[in-house]
Amino acid sequence: MPSRSLLVLPVLLLALAGCSTSDQGEDTAPAAAAQSTETNTEQKPSQFPGYPVLVELSSIDSRVASSMEGQTAGGKAVALAPGLYTAYNAQVPELDRYYQDPVLYGDQMMHQQHFPQAPGSFWGGVQPGSQEPKG
DSSP: OHHHHHHHHHHHHHHHHHHHHHHHHHHHHHHHHHHHHHHHHHHHHHHSTTOSEEEEGGGSOHHHHHHHTTSSGGGEEEEEETTEEEEOOTTOOOGGGGGSSOOEEEEHHHHHHHOTTOOEEEETTOOOOTTSOOO
16 A cells, blocks of 8 residues: 555656646746737837827826926926826937836826726826827
8 A cells, every 4th residue: 555655646746747837838928918018019109190209297287297296307298199198207218118118197098098007197188288299
């Protein structure tokens, strides 16, 4: 009898080791999902002609501007889509880079339709600011 239990133990260990291999495969799935998310964010500029654009906080909805106050360089924001903004950082002059993992402020409906995974603060009825593309 003792020899039978000794045979079962290595088989059990091999089975458990096989499970850990499949866990490693699951770790690669989020990486693939992250790559597809990056691709989607790279497509956003073409979805919104004229965006991204650097705008003055004074030109956008007062709710958004007051929420972003003190978080952006030079009193500016980057409009990523009509009524959706992220804080401007003077160290990141390439505006297309702001589509990667943005913290957004602005219109709730635009957020839900185009950037549902992005965190931030949202209000109903935020219209594009006066310095944003017309169209």
